[in-house]
Amino acid sequence: MFDDSALRRRTLLAALAGVAAVPVLGGPARAAVPKVYIDPGHGGTDPGAVGNGLQEKALTLDISLQLRSILLANWSVDVRMSRTTDITRSLAYRTDDANAWGADLFVSVHINSGGGTGFESYRYPTTDAATINLHNALHPRVIAGMRSIGSVTDRGLKTANFHVLRETTMPAVLTENLFIDTLADANLLKRADFITATAQGHAQGIASYLGLSTTNPPAFSVIVDNATAGRFTASTNWGTSSYSSQRYGADYRFANPTLASDAAWFKVDIPAAGNYRIEVRHPADPGYNGSAPHVVVTASGNQTVNLDQRSNGGVWRSLGTFPLAAGDRNLVAVSRWTSAAGYVVADAVRVTRV
Structure with missing residues (x-):
């Protein structure tokens, strides 16, 4: 936000010196490593908007945590968040914390409500060129990420007198990521791949604004089946079946749930540190586990x-996108440790760099 009080101070000093004052547009000079502040809206005693079995505070935290992971895995940036768990944060805390930290930019993540549909984003009405540049970089990349998964209405770039936009001293944008009380939007928000795509869009927008390379990392994707030699381990408590036609490959593994550690492990050789999407595939049956x-x-x-x-x-079901270290190790486990009834199934895992 452009600080007109600072301009008045510069004008007074310039007048005393006998020269003209020129407004300085743009954000503060950046450190060698850009500082990105992410603000997951609401939290703790404030659930935000609710609807269709969803809470805004949980969705904003999920998007924001994935956004942080993507940024740290792919670019040299420093990231700070107003919250990383389900705790209450005042609006003043969020802006004061970002200002004191000296963030180069501020992005507040929210979910909309009120019966509309689609994505919109906001900046403060009276603002500087740097904030406009951030807004212009962020908005189209978020909508593009969303549209890679489903049909989303673009409600446009807007302005509003929101506290987090008004009281921050660095370029700040607030995103409203679909409507929680509209069924079609809520169905997208319930999809793990949509949440990841939304986080990726935010990351690409931030990287573009900061002038960081937004080229895709080297392609990598691998599938590990329960029958892949040297890549799957499980105790003798896990049986083998080819009963379901929904299996990946020749068979799959199954075991009864128990309140003890007895996981089936998939081993994956990750070629380089980075951000990876992890998906699993399994047959389904009413007698299988409801919370594996x-x-x-x-x-x-x-x-x-x-x-x-x-x-x-x-089908391939996304567990999410995660920062992974390089190396060959047990990476994904399917655990029997659950109080839910029904067989726990381990079939196949797919890991893809994003």
Whole structure:
């Protein structure tokens, strides 16, 4: 946001010196490593908008955490977030924290409500060229990411007197990522691949604004089946079946749930540190598990994603996009440790660099 009080101070000093003052447009000088501040909207006692079984605070955190992972995995940037868990943060905390940190840009992630449809983004009405440049870089790349998954209405670039746009001292944009109370939009927001694509669009927009290379990293994709030699391990508690035609390959593995550690592991050789999309494939059956834990060994620690294996069988299902370290190791586990009933199934894993 352009600080007119600073201009008045410069004008006074210039008048005393007998020279004309010239407004300085654009953000502050950047450090060698750009500082990106990500603000997942709402959180804690403030759920934000709700609808169709979704909460805004959970969606904004999911998008923002993936956005951070993508940025750190692909570019030399420093990232700070207003929250990384489900905690309450005041509006003043968010802007004060970003200002004190000296961020080069601020992106606030939100989900819309009110019966509309589509994506829109905001900047402060009276702003500088740097903020306009950020807005122009971010908006089209987010909408492009969304449209790689489904049909999304572009509601345009807008302005608003929002606190996080008004009180930040660096270029700031707020995104409204679909309408939680519109069924078609909510169905997209429930898709893991849509959330990842939305995060990727934000990352591409930020990288473009900062002048970072947005070329795609070297292509890499590999599938590890439960029968791939030297790439799958499981105890004798896991049976083998070829019953379902939805299986990948000749067979799949299954086991009863138990409150003990007995995971089936898929081993993957990751060629270089970076951001990777991880998908799993399994047959589905009403008698299979409703909350099967899948553990991903990421560069920042293990992350668990629970999948309902009673439906959506025979297709690749995204667990999300994760920062991975280079090396050959056990990467994805299907765990029996769940209180949900029904067989836990381990079939195949696909890992793709994004």
